[in-house]
Amino acid sequence: MKESRYNVWVDNGPFHYVYNGLSGTTAVVPATQRELITAFLAGDDPAGLDAAVLHSLVVGRMVITDETDEVEVLQERYRRTRRNSDAFHLTIVTSLGCNFDCPYCFEAKHPSLMDEAVQDRLLRVVETRLASVRRLSVLWYGGEPLIGLAGLLRMSDAFRTRTEAAGADYSASILTNGYLLTAEVAEQLSAHGVRSAQVTVDGPAETHDRRRALTSGRGSFATILANVVAVADILAVSVRVNLDADNVGDYGRLLEVLADAGLAGRVTIHPGQIVAADVDPAAPSASYHAGCLGRSEFAAVERDFFRAAASFGFSVPGLPSPVGAPCTAVRDDELVVGSRGELYKCPETVGNPAEVIGNLLTWPRAGDRLLRWLTFEPFDDEECRSCRALPVCMGGCAHHAMNSGLRDSRCSTFRWRYDEQVSALVSRRDR
Template sequence: MKYSQFNSIVYIDERYYLYNSFNQKFLVIDPILRDLLEASKSENIENLYEVHPTFYDYLVAEEFIISREIDEVEKVKQISKSVDENQSSFLLTINPTMNCNFKCWYCYETHVKTSKFSQSMIDKVGLFIEKTTTNPAMKYFQLAFFGGEPLLYFKKDVVPVIEKLQDECVKNSVDYSVSFTTNGYLIDDYFIDFFNSRKITPSFQITLDGYKEKHDEVRFVNAKKGSYDEIVKNIKRLINNSFFVRLRVNYTSENIADTYKISEEFQDIPADIKKKYLLMDFHRVWQDSQNDNINEVVDENTDKIKENGILVSHMTPDNVRNSCYADKRNSAVINYNGDLFKCTARDFTTAKRAGYINESGDLIWEDDYLERRMNTKFKNKPCLSCRLLPICNGGCSQHAMEAEESQTEYCVYYGDDRIKDDVVISKIKGIVEALVLDEV
């Protein structure tokens, strides 16, 4: 028998926890058992049986101690492959434009004012949807809109694609969903009425740049008018129509302090509606200095938001069983001009495209791009010996590809065990919180 590579022991609120990142199980252990476990694993884990057979047998039953014959890394690889190679669903992300009605200082994208879907592109996408939904293996088609601001030309460029999706999915008995990543400013009556009339329930990710004053400094209509109030009003309209909204707060060291006040804007929304249709999370602006320690401030704001009846996502990694959309074979990003990409977190320039959609609606991946991406995982040596492999897996395939191309080894946690412990602690807290919510 052997001690699982994927075990961690962490200290939370004056108690020790043993956690396994493969099976997502944890247990509280007292200091004496912790010391016994640490001593045994450094020598021979089977010695623990001689000292405390009941504890040993429990750890075996819960797979914290496993057979020496088990190749744990291979088990992770098998799960990863089964998820990423799943043929029963497809996620198509469309950038109908790279133009935007705002110009946020941190945005990595290049705005192209003249960019928009042509009728030819709408037709090509329609052909792709037809071919994909007639595949007998296809059970679920996810259509996502990104950009740019995807609502800029909603009626002309987005509506026809959604109508085509619904018609083809209904015809072929394929489940489907529609989602938007949007700044939320352009949502209007026509937008909501369209979905209600088609009996489609879209979901949204909408961002705010802090509470009102800080947000309006970043995202404004003109020198005298911000956008905060309009976006909050539109979020309320969405959730009151039973449309799910993930409200992401883009935070920096400058705007984090009073972000909890955003949750106070929704005090007039019934508690059951907020709980079901609104989720908040925090995302640090990548250009902001990461050398400070504002996690406690984030936690304080999180606690206050929860007190106001809004759920907050823990955003802990789950990169094997719930891998990034770009890791999956059946996913693609189509830019307004027909260029193909996998990842939405990189520049959409033709020079960096991975392929294109042709006149027949086929996705053409250039230079063997798709196969190279699908085979890039599990090549980073530090990952293969890491206790967090089943949940981290070295980040996403974008990280893995870039590291492979530069021939560098890496760790998304910089090899820092303290950061890894923080991830484990967040995982445990998330599991506990989910159990509590299930009981409510």
């Protein structure tokens, strides 16, 4: 027997805690047993070793057989989940137009709406896939997807009708800037099967309005805050706070504003890292260099953000769970559909003509652009193979990994914070 390479130990007085990334479980080990277990794994048979404690470590995969190759286990998990034939996931861009003018946006916007001809082609693709899958899930995306609300509702109805007829499940969520997300719109979305929404707020009013203004130049914070308060009990709302050096000192005041508005316990909240992506030279992000944080810097900011959020009564995430193929970009049965019917594999490449892998008229057709995504594996990267965070990250963002200027931001923050995150869990348990 041997110890897993993906164990994270935290010593806490009379008990030691060990988290295993491969299983996603945490075990408690009396301090008196720690050295005995180490001796057992070294080949000894120490007196006093508690068989029940050892059994719990075997069940939690903290202790494995000598023959087990954990990287091979992860490779098999990655490949199995990459080719999940039970589910079909679509990210659908209803409009690549937007009512905001954010300086760090990675999309080159144009005022397009998905017309009915493209919608009908998409419905035919869904009908074909529903003959062999049990679940259809949709992320409504943009631009600003609520600009294309009419098409969104029309397609939602069509998806629900077809999944019901096929005996399949349907789920949907939306990523929106929140300006058009009134209570009336939220009720419409919910009635049409959209049950969750992510809304971005970059700070208190003066900070947010400087960074996320309308195309007219007017601020958007007051309207978004009123909307989030109004819809928090209609949809499951997640608030994302995009952070860089420009606004990292302001999130505490934002948390206070949100808590004073009665949103603690009603919405979830998390920080997002801004990356100056220059893959598409026509996108605003190509020239945005306002102190973007490196991934290790962002990991420390994320830690402090969640500590502050907890102090205001917001829920904070626990330890990461193991993942298989981590995102749409590297999974076979997932597509990003642009407003003009163009197809992508990664949402971050929407609007970039160089990243188009095909169109609805000819999909599926294997080609170099598609194979680039579907042959990507983190196990070809020695840094990934040897990383403690591999089971909960699986290489992270493939789009960033394949672009040299973005590689720093490809990883899960668990890579830099696994000791801190496990220690934080232990501290919460012992309160």
